[in-house]
Amino acid sequence: xxxxxxxxxxxxxxxxxxxxxxxxxxxxxxxxxxxxxxxxxxxxxxxxxxxxxxxxxxxxxxxxxxxxxxxxxxxxxxxxxxxxxxxxxxxxxxxxxxxxxxxxxxxxxxxxx
Amino acid sequence: xxxxxxxxxxxxxxxxxxxxxxxxxxxxxxxxxxxxxxxxxxxxxxxxxxxxxxxxxxxxxxxxxxxxxxxxxxxxxxxxxxxxxxxxxxxxxxxxxxxxxxxxxxxxxxxxx
Numbered sequence: 001x002x003x004x005x006x007x008x009x010x011x012x013x014x015x016x017x018x019x020x021x022x023x024x025x026x027x028x029x030x031x032x033x034x035x036x037x038x039x040x041x042x043x044x045x046x047x048x049x050x051x052x053x054x055x056x057x058x059x060x061x062x063x064x065x066x067x068x069x070x071x072x073x074x075x076x077x078x079x080x081x082x083x084x085x086x087x088x089x090x091x092x093x094x095x096x097x098x099x100x101x102x103x104x105x106x107x108x109x110x111x112x113x
Numbered sequence: 114x115x116x117x118x119x120x121x122x123x124x125x126x127x128x129x130x131x132x133x134x135x136x137x138x139x140x141x142x143x144x145x146x147x148x149x150x151x152x153x154x155x156x157x158x159x160x161x162x163x164x165x166x167x168x169x170x171x172x173x174x175x176x177x178x179x180x181x182x183x184x185x186x187x188x189x190x191x192x193x194x195x196x197x198x199x200x201x202x203x204x205x206x207x208x209x210x211x212x213x214x215x216x217x218x219x220x221x222x223x224x225x226x
Binding site: 042045091 | 219
């Protein structure tokens with residue numbers, strides 16, 4: 001049962017343009033959402049998070065949007081840079097859920113020159 | 114400052130054998146979590162320890178066990194290895210018992226033949 005889904009396994013964007021990565025979830029009890037970036041041979045690196053009481057959180061070039069009614073969140077990267085090329089994971093957690101993160105399957109972002 | 118360190122980085126084992134993976138958290142971090150990442154999937158939660166006590170357990174068989182030591186380092190043990198246990202095993206540490214802002218190590222790549 002995949003509770004967090006990233007339906008696009010890959011995304012290709014030109015340098016300077018916007019990258020939009022999408023994530024859907026099925027468990028309405030999730031109350032905190034995170035995005036991680038992963039380079040090959042490295043562990044995931046925390047990027048940005050959002051609480052379910054908000055619908056937007058911004059940090060530099062990265063913005064996360066949360067639509068609770070649609071159980072959907074997205075990560076916007078503007079402008080995209082070649083160094084952003086990596087696998088991006090969406091993750092969710094719930095209060096009292098044993099402190100675990102439930103991850104999606106990831107989206108491979110390639111930013112082309 | 115040293116990040117989360119995991120050892121070994123790579124390991125090859127035969128079916129039926131036992132394996133021990135090790136993790137040293139960031140200095141001052143008292144919480145350690147273990148995740149399994151199978152190729153093409155997102156990380157899956159195995160265990161979380163905080164102040165040397167198990168605080169969460171994922172949907173993994175009893176062949177998987179872990180412990181946390183007084184210095185907050187941790188071991189993940191897997192008995193009776195199966196081919197399906199081949200994966201990247203990630204350790205993450207945090208200052209508190211929650212998952213927010215966990216720092217991941219680079220992982221141990223386990224191959225079972």
